[in-house]
Amino acid sequence: MEIMRTVLLWASENQWMRRNVPRLGFVRKALKRFMPGEDVAETIEAAKSLRDRDITTIFTHLGENIADLSAAGEAAKHYLVLLDWIAAEKLPTEISLKLTQIGFDLSEEQTYRNFSAIAARAASMGNTVWIDMEGSAYTQRTIDFYRRAKRAHANVGLCLQAYLYRTEQDIADLLPLSPAIRLVKGAYREPKEIAFEKKSQVDQNYLKLSKQLLRASREGKVRTVLGTHDLNIIAELEEFAAREGIGRQRLEFHLLYGIKTAEQRRLAKAGYRVGVLISYGEFWYPWYMRRLAERPANLMFVLKNVFPG
Ligand SMILES: Cc1cc2nc3c(=O)[nH]c(=O)nc-3n(C[C@H](O)[C@H](O)[C@H](O)COP(=O)(O)OP(=O)(O)OC[C@H]3O[C@@H](n4cnc5c(N)ncnc54)[C@H](O)[C@@H]3O)c2cc1C
Numbered sequence: 001m002e003i004m005r006t007v008l009l010w011a012s013e014n015q016w017m018r019r020n021v022p023r024l025g026f027v028r029k030a031l032k033r034f035m036p037g038e039d040v041a042e043t044i045e046a047a048k049s050l051r052d053r054d055i056t057t058i059f060t061h062l063g064e065n066i067a068d069l070s071a072a073g074e075a076a077k078h079y080l081v082l083l084d085w086i087a088a089e090k091l092p093t094e095i096s097l098k099l100t101q102i103g104f105d106l107s108e109e110q111t112y113r114n115f116s117a118i119a120a121r122a123a124s125m126g127n128t129v130w131i132d133m134e135g136s137a138y139t140q141r142t143i144d145f146y147r148r149a150k151r152a153h154a155n156v157g158l159c160l161q162a163y164l165y166r167t168e169q170d171i172a173d174l175l176p177l178s179p180a181i182r183l184v185k186g187a188y189r190e191p192k193e194i195a196f197e198k199k200s201q202v203d204q205n206y207l208k209l210s211k212q213l214l215r216a217s218r219e220g221k222v223r224t225v226l227g228t229h230d231l232n233i234i235a236e237l238e239e240f241a242a243r244e245g246i247g248r249q250r251l252e253f254h255l256l257y258g259i260k261t262a263e264q265r266r267l268a269k270a271g272y273r274v275g276v277l278i279s280y281g282e283f284w285y286p287w288y289m290r291r292l293a294e295r296p297a298n299l300m301f302v303l304k305n306v307f308p309g
Helices: 002-013 015-023 023-032 040-051 069-088 108-124 136-152 168-176 199-218 231-244 261-269 283-292 297-302
Strands: 055-062 095-097 127-131 156-161 180-184 222-227 252-256 271-282
Touching: 002 283, 015 023, 015 283, 023 297, 040 055, 040 069, 040 271, 055 069, 069 108, 095 108, 108 127, 108 136, 127 136, 127 168, 127 283, 136 156, 136 168, 156 168, 156 222, 168 199, 180 199, 180 261, 199 222, 199 231, 222 231, 252 261, 261 271
Parallel strands: 055 095, 055 271, 095 127, 127 156, 156 180, 180 222, 222 252, 252 271
Antiparallel strands: none
């Protein structure tokens, strides 16, 4: 399984595969499980159905490592239009983006201008913008960027990864900013010098960090979002919160569209805050490969679409 994960993460970065795999009909068909559609309209319909179940949503327009500044500007403009759409539909929907999608590989200043425009528009409608965390080459720069953005805009959140050794210290350093933090396990290929290798270690660290964050949430120091589908972790955190007197409305879980749907509904029914992150757009290939790497059994699902029936 570890080998499959490595191969899939390699494939997510391979240029030839990036160009050719998205053309395969059976891959596009299997993709439907994780993405309602490439268009915003389909995404909005999915968000409405989730809203009817008391589940909020987070939208991500797929794209990363953009190679020129005009494309980065276009990506930022798309988010401005998207926010207008969300407002017009009165959806309980936040947005989440990758800094490399709005120019981070090219110009930090331009990225900041792009991001500021999005954060300001979101603030005017009482909305939050999340910054995804990418591979470790970006960790420090993304945290520095977050600090700068958070000082100017109250409504921004940051994703942190429990597989990195450094994350415990990063959380401690960020708490004075009253941050919003989405804790995830981490989806990239990282060397053992900087990240836990074994899944059991990552899980343990996830639990440790989420408990620290939840205690800080109780004191109003942070908005904690638990980005996981791990049912054991979710169950343990539910018990922990009950023991610590942390109310269900302070426990917020975000999951990905199409994954552990029954659990999403159960949590919402039980009175927890639940958000579902929905991705859309044409540039889904590297994102989709990371989803397959998280659970190589998903590959069987893709292959079944070669021989349907
Ligand atoms: C809201 C949200 C935002 C995220 N943002 C980022 C980010 O900015 N940066 C980043 O590095 N990572 C991000 N991730 C991905 C994250 O790092 C993990 O790779 C991913 O969530 C899988 O970890 P897990 O906690 O679900 O636990 P796991 O132990 O990997 O999975 C637990 C169980 O969930 C199910 N499951 C998990 N993944 C899948 C899948 N792809 N398909 C089918 N079933 C699955 C399986 O049954 C598995 O046994 C995000 C995840 C979520 C939910």
